[in-house]
Amino acid sequence: MSDEVKKDTGPSGPPVWMLSLADLISLLLTFFVMLFAMSKVKIDRWDEVVDALSQSIKPSPKEESDEPKASLNIPRVYRKPAMNLDYLSAVIDDAIDDNPVLGDARMSRDADKLVISLPGDILFVSGSSDMTPKAKQALFVLGGVLRNIGNRIGVQGHTDPRPLSGRGQYASNWELSLARAGAVANELKRSGYTDYINIYGFAASRYDQLPALLDENARFEMARRVDIVIEPHSGSGIGGT
Incomplete structure (x- = not known):
């Protein structure tokens, strides 16, 4: 070992x-x-x-678009919703209460419509559709309220039953009432209201609807007016009544 x-x-x-x-x-x-x-x-x-x-x-998912894909499509139209007329009446009343021109305007309800009656003697030169500078400023204030609503609007011109003198630029009360309605509508457009406005000239055809208890001068003064008629629904108003 x-x-x-x-x-x-x-x-x-x-x-x-x-x-x-x-x-x-x-x-x-x-x-x-x-x-x-x-x-x-x-x-x-x-x-x-x-x-x-x-x-x-982790790529983000693509959102599907609901836009039409066809070559020919009806364009989509977006409209502002119509405003409640009771609420709108209170808003307009606050806006025009202190205005020296619009302060004499009258608001009333005609069936389901809101009617703003503007005195023609304050807005226009006698027998003409020429608007005074103060009237243009007042309508600019009113248009600033109306341009924010989606309600359909119409403008109606009225006159008293007395025939025109024949020396003015209009041959009849109907032409004068229509021209004044157009002048008011144009001022609303200049203030920013973008929707279509129906324009009517009624002359003295609705004079009998004024209160019979008023004396003749007061009725004539009320007859020479331009009504802005606000409907409870929205829409372009083209072809409307």
Whole structure:
């Protein structure tokens, strides 16, 4: 039996050079972390990178459009909703109460319509459709209220039953009443009302509807008026009555 004793070396470990490599890698990692911490990140570029990655990883779904695809389609029309006439009456009353021209206007209800009666003697030169500067300013104020509603509007011109003198620019009361209704409608358009306005000239055809208890002068004054008729529903009014 040999007297030579074998030495127990135990489990074998990694080579010595790997310890130096691990230290080197740790130092390099620490160095790059310190560089990144001291650097200034450009937020806009960072957001662009994040957005690009987000779109590539999880693209946002496309929203389906309900627009018509056919080559010939009826255009879609968006209209403002009609306003409640009771509420509208209160708003108009507040807007015209302190106006020197519109303060004499009368508001009334005709069936389901709201009627604003403007005195013609204040708005126009006698026997003419020429509007005074104060009347134009007053209608601009009224139009500023009406342009925000979707209700259908009509303008009706009226005169007293006496025939015209024949020396003016209009041959009949009907022509005068129609011209005055058109003048009022044009001023409402200039103030920003964009929908169609029905225009009517009634002359003295509705004179009998005025209160019979008034004396003749008061009835004549009330007859020379322009009515703005506001309907409870919306619409273009083209071809309406």
